[in-house]
Amino acid sequence: MQADLTKALDSYELTCTDMLPDDVPRLHELSIAVNWPHRPKDWELALSLGRGYVARDEIGRVLGSAMWFPMGETLASVGMVITSPRLQDHGAGRWLMQHVLSDTAGRSKVLNATKAAYRLYLSLGFSPRATVFQHNGIASRVPDGSDHALPMLADHAEAIVALDALAYGVARRPVFERLFPVSEGTVILRDGVVRGFALCREFGRGRVIGPVVAETEEDAIALVRPHVIAHKDRFLRMDTRAEDGPLRRFLDEAGIAFYDTVTTMTQGEVPSGGPVTTFGLVNQALG
Structure with a gap:
């Protein structure tokens, strides 16, 4: 069922329109x-x-947003769902999500819910699956760790896309086509085969390390550590589903401290990962 294109909220009359590049500011x-x-x-x-x-008001101000991202043919990642603080208690988020759900009716869905939005997504039929731990801060030191990761080369790109598909459950080639040109990368090779990787790029207040895919937490640390070395004394962020353990201790010791959590939630049959694990997300919108 198509969601309404206009809605009266509080003292506002909002219109829902497609998000355009001109809306970025x-x-x-x-x-x-x-x-x-x-x-x-x-x-x-x-x-x-x-x-x-x-969501635009009568004079064109943007007071809300919601996005979805195709992940293969059958899955969508939902994100960038924001409503102006003035409208958060008046149903604007639900209204925008109805448009996203209409678009993605034939797909399973995954999202990362903030605490403020958690109840909304539950009411829309999403189920909690895992906790994402956001770590960020100034990388003030480089903890000890393995040095068996190598710099990523252009020849590694295809293997990285394939390895991510094993971890994520579907291929995300368009995502990597955008990430590779703006990222530095590290890889782990075993018998000449890529068995782990980490990308690092500018994001937000500094840089984000992700995605990170590896067979073990030890490998994940080895992949992340060169990025900490390269950007010591700068702001770094990593979003991980790893529970308390070596990776998160490494981040804390580096000054990339635990900051907050979000909850991974799904609707429909969302594929599970394979023999390797996603230790670091691209970001919370893309997973």
């Missing part, structure tokens, strides 16, 4: 209003990979 203002770190370039990356909606 207003979307950036919206994310600042809710203390999200996204830069205009981060919004541009999201727009290049997905489809979004914005």
Whole structure:
């Protein structure tokens, strides 16, 4: 069922329209209003990979957003769902999500829910699956760790896309086509085969390490450590589903401290990973 294109909320009459590149400055203002770190370039990356909606008031201000990203033919990742603080208690988020759910009716869905949005997603039929631990901070030191990771080369790209598909459950080639040109990478090779990788790129207040895919936490640390060395004394972030253990202790010791959690939630049959694990997310919108 198609969601309504206009809605009266509080003293506002909002119109839902497609998200366009020209909206980036207003979307950036919206994310600042809710203390999200996204830069205009981060919004541009999201727009290049997905489809979004914005809620506009009578004079064209953007007061809400919601996006979805195709992951293969049968899965969608939902993210960038924001409503102006003035409208958060008036149903704007649900209204925007109805448009996303209409678009993705034939797909299973996955998202990462903030604490503020958790109840909304439960009411829309999403189920909790895992906790994501956000770590960020100034990388003030480099803890000890293995040095068996190597710099990523262009020849590794195809193997990285294939390894990510094993971990994520579906191939995400369009995501990597956008990430590779703006990222530095590390890999682990065994018998000449890529068995782990980590990318690092500019994001938000500094840089984000992710995605990170590996067979073990020891390998994940080895992949992350060169990025900590390269960007010591700068702000780094990593979003991980790893429970308390070596990887998160390494991040804490490096100064990339635990900050907050979100909850991975799914609707429908979402594929599970394979023989390797996603230790670091691309970001919370893309998983």
